[in-house]
Amino acid sequence: MEPTNQPKLEQLPAEMFTIIKAASNGIGPRLGTLALPGRKAIQTPHYLGLTSRGVVPHITQDNFARATSISGVYVGLEDFIEKAPPHTPPLYQFKPPDGSSPLRRFIALPEQTLLVLGARRTPPLAAPSANSNTHETVAVCTAVGFRTLRAEYYAEVVEGLKADIVVGLGDIPFGRALGHKRVVKATDRTIQWMQDHVTRRRAVVERTAQARLFAPLLPVSCAKQQHYIDSLTQDLASAISGLAAYDLASLGDLPDSLGHLPRLGFTAPSTPHDILQHIAHGIDIITIPFVIAATDAGIALDFAFPPPARNATNERDLDNPLPLAIDMWAATHATGIYPLTTGCECYTCTSHHRAYLQHLLAAKELLGWVLLQIHNHHTLDLFFAGVRLSIAGGTFEQEVERFAQAYESRLPEKTGQGPRIRGYQYKSEGRGEAKKNKAPFTMLDDGREKLAESALPAANADASELEEQGFAEKDVQ
Amino acid sequence: MSGLSGLSVPEDMVLRPRPSALKFDLVTKCSTTKARAATLQLPHGPVSLPMFMPVATQGSLKGLTPKQLEETSCRLCLNNTYHLGLKPGQKTLDAIGGAHKLQSWPHNILTDSGGFQMVSLLKLAQVTEDGVRFLSPHDGTPMLLTPEHSISLQNSIGSDIIMQLDDVIATTSPDHARIEEAMHRSVRWLDRCIAAHEKPHSQNLFCIIQGGLDLDLRRECCEEMVARDTPGIAIGGLSGGEAKAEYCKVVSTCTSLLPDNKPRYVMGVGYPEDILVSIALGADMFDCVWPTRTARFGNAVTSTGVFNLRHASYAYDFRPVEDGCKCTCCRPPSEGGLGITRAYIHHTAAKETAGAHLLSMHNVHHLLDLVRQARESIVEQRYPSFLRAYFGKLYAGDKNKYPQWAVDALGGVGVDLMA
Numbered sequence: 101m102e103p104t105n106q107p108k109l110e111q112l113p114a115e116m117f118t119i120i121k122a123a124s125n126g127i128g129p130r131l132g133t134l135a136l137p138g139r140k141a142i143q144t145p146h147y148l149g150l151t152s153r154g155v156v157p158h159i160t161q162d163n164f165a166r167a168t169s170i171s172g173v174y175v176g177l178e179d180f181i182e183k184a185p186p187h188t189p190p191l192y193q194f195k196p197p198d199g200s201s202p203l204r205r206f207i208a209l210p211e212q213t214l215l216v217l218g219a220r221r222t223p224p225l226a227a228p229s230a231n232s233n234t235h236e237t238v239a240v241c242t243a244v245g246f247r248t249l250r251a252e253y254y255a256e257v258v259e260g261l262k263a264d265i266v267v268g269l270g271d272i273p274f275g276r277a278l279g280h281k282r283v284v285k286a287t288d289r290t291i292q293w294m295q296d297h298v299t300r301r302r303a304v305v306e307r308t309a310q311a312r313l314f315a316p317l318l319p320v321s322c323a324k325q326q327h328y329i330d331s332l333t334q335d336l337a338s339a340i341s342g343l344a345a346y347d348l349a350s351l352g353d354l355p356d357s358l359g360h361l362p363r364l365g366f367t368a369p370s371t372p373h374d375i376l377q378h379i380a381h382g383i384d385i386i387t388i389p390f391v392i393a394a395t396d397a398g399i400a401l402d403f404a405f406p407p408p409a410r411n412a413t414n415e416r417d418l419d420n421p422l423p424l425a426i427d428m429w430a431a432t433h434a435t436g437i438y439p440l441t442t443g444c445e446c447y448t449c450t451s452h453h454r455a456y457l458q459h460l461l462a463a464k465e466l467l468g469w470v471l472l473q474i475h476n477h478h479t480l481d482l483f484f485a486g487v488r489l490s491i492a493g494g495t496f497e498q499e500v501e502r503f504a505q506a507y508e509s510r511l512p513e514k515t516g517q518g519p520r521i522r523g524y525q526y527k528s529e530g531r532g533e534a535k536k537n538k539a540p541f542t543m544l545d546d547g548r549e550k551l552a553e554s555a556l557p558a559a560n561a562d563a564s565e566l567e568e569q570g571f572a573e574k575d576v577q
Numbered sequence: 578m579s580g581l582s583g584l585s586v587p588e589d590m591v592l593r594p595r596p597s598a599l600k601f602d603l604v605t606k607c608s609t610t611k612a613r614a615a616t617l618q619l620p621h622g623p624v625s626l627p628m629f630m631p632v633a634t635q636g637s638l639k640g641l642t643p644k645q646l647e648e649t650s651c652r653l654c655l656n657n658t659y660h661l662g663l664k665p666g667q668k669t670l671d672a673i674g675g676a677h678k679l680q681s682w683p684h685n686i687l688t689d690s691g692g693f694q695m696v697s698l699l700k701l702a703q704v705t706e707d708g709v710r711f712l713s714p715h716d717g718t719p720m721l722l723t724p725e726h727s728i729s730l731q732n733s734i735g736s737d738i739i740m741q742l743d744d745v746i747a748t749t750s751p752d753h754a755r756i757e758e759a760m761h762r763s764v765r766w767l768d769r770c771i772a773a774h775e776k777p778h779s780q781n782l783f784c785i786i787q788g789g790l791d792l793d794l795r796r797e798c799c800e801e802m803v804a805r806d807t808p809g810i811a812i813g814g815l816s817g818g819e820a821k822a823e824y825c826k827v828v829s830t831c832t833s834l835l836p837d838n839k840p841r842y843v844m845g846v847g848y849p850e851d852i853l854v855s856i857a858l859g860a861d862m863f864d865c866v867w868p869t870r871t872a873r874f875g876n877a878v879t880s881t882g883v884f885n886l887r888h889a890s891y892a893y894d895f896r897p898v899e900d901g902c903k904c905t906c907c908r909p910p911s912e913g914g915l916g917i918t919r920a921y922i923h924h925t926a927a928k929e930t931a932g933a934h935l936l937s938m939h940n941v942h943h944l945l946d947l948v949r950q951a952r953e954s955i956v957e958q959r960y961p962s963f964l965r966a967y968f969g970k971l972y973a974g975d976k977n978k979y980p981q982w983a984v985d986a987l988g989g990v991g992v993d994l995m996a
Binding site for chain 1 (some may be wrong): 635636637638639640641642643644645648660664665669672673674678679680681892893895905910915916917918920921923924925928929930931932933934935938
């Protein structure tokens with residue numbers, strides 16, 4: 101791994117984001133390069149890996165470095181601050197000996213991987229109405245429940261963690277629509293918080309190692325948050341290196357003067373079709389919660405962009421769109437000693453086969469989710485590479501249309517059990533709630549009677565006789 | 578063969594040497610203790626003895642990829658026949674071509690017979706002369722596992738070392754007659770296993786010495802089973818809550834009766850102290866789920882003891898899990914490791930699966946490395962001083978804390994821990 105703060109890298113041009121190709125006017129897909137000192141340059145459109153408590157779920161840091169090509173990750177501060185207040189969270193006390201980023205070292209993220217930090221994880225758990233945002237605070241969900249995060253505190257601590265990109269705090273009311281009055285309030289708050297944050301940053305003498313600040317856009321059109329947009333184009337302009345979009349609505353009327361900024365999407369696409377649509381709206385880097393949900397559901401993504409050639413005049417092809425993914429729980433995979441998806445070159449597909457995946461899921465072995473996570477992220481890597489090529493070649497729009505025809509509109513339904521559900525994955529509905537995780541073992545009430553009734557096979561019984569006795573589920577397939 | 582005249586060995590079995598798929602090369606015998614260093618050539622490559630074998634129950638080591646398991650230096654892991662027999666099942670194993678192919682593990686696999694799980698996991702298991710009767714944990718269907726079927730399953734699994742089906746009784750059982758019956762039945766079942774074993778040239782069948790804590794029964798069992806000339810020998814029925822002193826007596830009694838030229842495997846032993854003492858008593862192979870299971874509870878195994886990193890005191894502890902440890906988790910980035918801190922394990926333990934995976938990597942590496950160091954010291958004829966140094970570090974030099982059983986057992990093989 102390369103050491104940080106290499107003099108050579110410090111001399112890189114301040115230009116962090118270069119647009120290579122974009123629609124001449126209005127919104128449209130665009131090609132770019134996001135280059136930060138010490139990190140591998142990211143060709144856009146691309147995606148960020150999503151983390152939970154600093155780790156892409158199931159992927160230990162050595163597997164991350166060796167078996168994935170995830171070029172950047174998004175980390176939510178709320179995963180680290182359950183002790184605050186009254187205690188200082190451990191992360192803030194961690195001082196790596198070499199002066200590198202405490203957050204990066206703490207979560208053991210490779211040096212070359214882009215590190216983006218925001219207040220809330222993605223997807224965030226919607227705050228209960230009793231814990232809504234205030235003029236000074238936003239509601240965050242920690243390992244010990246909802247807490248309030250002061251805007252001032254956020255601005256202070258994120259700077260010390262030395263991420264590459266920090267998403268400024270916005271008054272984003274996750275899970276709720278914004279009424280007119282609420283938009284006015286959210287606009288005022290976000291202006292205030294961003295201005296305070298920028299003032300704090302400008303007061304710092306040594307600014308070369310500062311994270312780039314991305315400004316959150318409220319999930320409404322720019323016209324509806326005009327004051328904030330004005331602030332971004334005027335007093336905050338020089339301090340902002342990018343935008344974070346929470347809804348496509350805020351990109352439709354984005355002023356040209358903000359067009360040069362990279363756009364980070366927290367727009368929660370639920371299918372690859374959505375991803376393409378969000379790219380078409382000009383999102384440069386997107387976060388994709390459905391990948392992780394698919395992994396936990398035991399689903400292997402299986403889509404490519406551009407879509408494979410199909411015969412447009414062949415009715416069978418038109419009537420039978422391809423599935424976007426494969427449910428690895430299906431017993432039909434039990435003896436399939438071939439890759440999850442044909443020709444896939446990921447670690448999972450080159451080292452293992454469907455039969456093993458199916459076995460691991462059925463046996464609830466943790467490795468199943470590890471291998472699926474690796475495969476699913478690899479599928480995304482190829483998908484985005486294909487998207488960039490088609491934008492460069494000017495065929496993006498046609499290919500999106502072909503993609504829509506070639507593939508089913510939704511991912512397959514979840515059929516199997518995922519890993520244990522954690523507190524940050526669902527909102528408690530209060531008392532009387534059913535258990536989220538099934539007890540792994542239950543007593544067989546009628547066991548003793550059945551044993552008494554059972555006939556004993558002869559001592560020299562062969563396997564097929566035993567099979568009839570029901571040993572070992574020999575009737576698979 | 579006159580010396581065997583009193584044994585119940587069928588004549589055709591003693592006359593011809595058993596086929597074997599291993600080669601045991603004794604490298605060094607400790608000049609003080611009964612410890613040995615050896616190399617065991619197995620169908621999927623050589624392994625060094627003494628050796629700790631982590632347990633990949635259902636064909637995976639609790640979240641680690643085969644690549645990660647390989648990086649802990651493991652070259653032989655366990656699979657459980659009982660679990661693989663239920664899932665994916667024999668038919669699927671046959672279709673896939675065995676457990677190596679199932680889990681893409683290029684190194685060696687050892688499987689147990691499946692009997693132990695039935696007795697330990699299933700309250701309603703009954704042992705009869707035919708086999709173990711039990712109820713399917715899935716749907717309650719009555720089932721029977723015979724020695725023949727256990728071997729057939731293990732033949733389908735294709736493991737490099739397979740175990741006979743034995744009649745496992747808790748050593749703490751007060752029913753002496755039952756223990757004696759179990760020992761004799763285990764011998765009879767060994768004969769059935771040998772007869773049923775279809776792949777003796779690619780899979781090594783190990784017998785399992787039974788007899789509870791009764792040393793005479795153990796001696797008788799050793800004699801009977803050694804005569805049957807299996808490629809390797811296991812000492813079973815231990816590690817079930819018996820007093821450690823009793824355990825040591827059984828291991829030592831058995832190893833004294835076992836031939837020098839065969840590997841000796843003490844089943845289910847996994848605590849570092851137990852392993853090191855057992856090595857001194859002449860045992861070579863050990864297995865236990867403990868390092869991985871305890872990792873899932875946030876416990877780190879180190880040379881100064883076991884620490885629960887979920888404890889609040891570790892939230893701000895930015896040292897590696899164990900200072901100087903060479904595992905992927907602990908090594909600093911400058912040495913190609915991850916530089917994971919105790920605080921980060923605290924942060925993820927029991928909250929993210931990856932937290933358990935990281936700690937499993939460390940714990941398994943720790944045990945493999947401990948036994949590797951033990952072997953090195955045996956080869957260099959300094960095992961007694963290695964043992965003294967190990968206990969000294971573990972108990973921070975406080976000899977009053979040394980477990981009496983370990984002091985006594987090691988004293989019995991010429992190592993005075995208190996010196």
